[in-house]
Amino acid sequence: MVDESTACPRCGRWVGKPLVCGECLQEQQWFHRGYFGFYFEDRLREVLHAFKFNGRKDVGRHLVSLVRKKILSFSDTFDCIVPIPVSKRRLKERGFNQSFIISEEIARMTDKPLYHAVLYKIKDTKDQYTLSREERKKNIKGVFAVYDKSSIEGKRVLLVDDLFTTGATAQHASKILMQSNTREVVLFALARTSS
């Protein structure tokens, strides 16, 4: 599990102390702070793969339940929940959006509203993990759109993703939410890479 006392409070990168890391200081940050369940390396790779690609929603739900305490510890910092969307094509292919399943669990735990028809993925992209850091940034540009901002205006949004790597996806989704008059974006990713 990610231990907040040894990680950057924004992006969860392991830095040995609770200090904002160099990268977070350098770039403009669109989300206010990040919370993370597990490090990807914690034997999680296969488990997440089963959840995401083999349709094991139960595995996803179980992983969220393991970090329930952590989620409840920051549940007073957001008003509503928005999952990172997948494209229509991917949704058809997989049958579900893994971030939506995670969001559903968080909504159940915290009793906060879940808005899944706010943020859309309007452009199909290659899977981020197959790309280099620079390619990822290009790949994700202009892919998200907010269709109905009335439910998130003035609200503190918990943006939910399954896996955080470079943060490019989270940054772009947060940016478009902030540009749609969201008050603040807090991020939760079920897993993140440790570096």
Ligand SMILES: [Zn+2]
């Ligand atoms: Zn950081």
